Amino acid sequence: MTHPSSNYRGRFAPSPTGPLHFGSLVAALASFLDARKNNGIWLVRIEDIDPLREAPGASSDILRTLESHHLFWDETVRYQSQQxxxxxxxxxxxxxxxxxxxxxxxxxxxxxxxxxxxxxxxxxxxxxxxxxxxxxxxxxxxxxxxxxxxxxxxxxxxxxxxxxxxxxxxxxxxxxxxxxxxDIDQRITHIVRGSDLLDSTPAQLALYDALATSPPLFGHIPIIVNNRGQKLSKQNLAPSINTPRISQNLQHALAALNHPLPPLLSGASAEEIIAWAIQNWSLNRVPKSLSIQGGWHTTSEL
Missing domain, CATH: 3.40.50.620 (HUPs)
Structure with missing residues (x-):
């Protein structure tokens, strides 16, 4: 899938420390929708540079989960371990x-x-x-x-x-x-990611400055936290995405991004939900906060 009408190049870059959880799905969805809404390219990069934290099979599991939720990337997946x-x-x-x-x-x-x-x-x-x-x-x-x-x-x-x-x-x-x-090599122009990486931006800007290279635009969405205020992560025992309930996962992720699915699409397929989400996506509607509670989206019921 190519989008020649735009210079927008975005990416989602998960670390393979375990299967995708709900917080990661929200981040992937926001990045994907912003690229698609702007007729841009969306890439996936696996940040596997720390083998001590990597879980066996996590990379392929993450990619399968993205595909099952109709979050399709445009170019070959990059693995940082090969760079x-x-x-x-x-x-x-x-x-x-x-x-x-x-x-x-x-x-x-x-x-x-x-x-x-x-x-x-x-x-x-x-x-x-x-x-x-x-x-x-x-x-x-x-x-x-x-x-x-x-x-x-x-x-x-x-x-x-x-x-x-x-x-x-x-x-x-x-x-x-x-x-x-x-990001420089892949010509990334826009980075939509979780606010947990907000503090990394100055260090990255310092590197861009040292390399005399213009940085991409950054946008930090709220991270999903549990009812104790902890970021959803493998360390905090966040459960993996329940892949048999893909449409419900997307519906809950869109709700977290303040894009509630209209009742007419209740029970729609993942393809229909994604098509609606691309058409109706607006970064301005996403909550402008560092975190939102979403523990109710992570139970095994979903």
Missing amino acids: SSAYESLIEQLKQSGHTYYCPCSRKTLNKNNGSHSSECNPQHPDALKPMAIRFHTKERTYTWNDLLLGQQSFLANKQTDDFVIKRKEGFYSYQLAVVCD
Whole structure:
């Protein structure tokens, strides 16, 4: 499926830590509908750069769930685990421009020192036998962006204390580095995602700035939380999507996005629901809040 009348390129990028749950379905649906409403391209990218957290079979399960809910992507699915050479090239580019340094500090040490690094940081010739992370050297400045949902946002970055890891001591690439590298390579123009990633935006903007590349537009929808105010996640034992009840899943997800299905479509097929949702989608109707309670959508009854 191609949409040549628009330059819009969006994406949904789940981590394969388990099956898709209701909160992830809401995020995927919002991203998909915004792309389709704008006659754009919608991509799916599997963020499998942390094998220690990956659940066996989760990637294929996520893709099957998206397809069963008629959320069809336009280009080949990208797996971040296959992008190591691109990430290394980007790190080298950042090194050459003076934006990185080696850091042996643990998170515990940094917390104890209020974010200040040890004298062992940034050695000119790092010891190959001593595990060190690679950090991005953050400038002291205010990063601002006009969020598609939340409006004007700003974040004051502090030198050193807001420096973030781009490659971990274990050799794994960080989320911030990988997501920016892939978004640039895949020419992503619009990112509609959960508000749990709002705090990641300044770090990503810092990378775009260092790479002299224009960032995409960001829009952060409310995350779905349970009745204890916790984000739905595998860590909080959020149940997986009940795939035999696809139409009901879509109906509940649209309701969470403030796009209630008209009574006339009660019991409609997934194809009919998606067609209605594309036609009636408006990002302006989505709640402009960081979270909404949706625990009632996640029970096994649905």
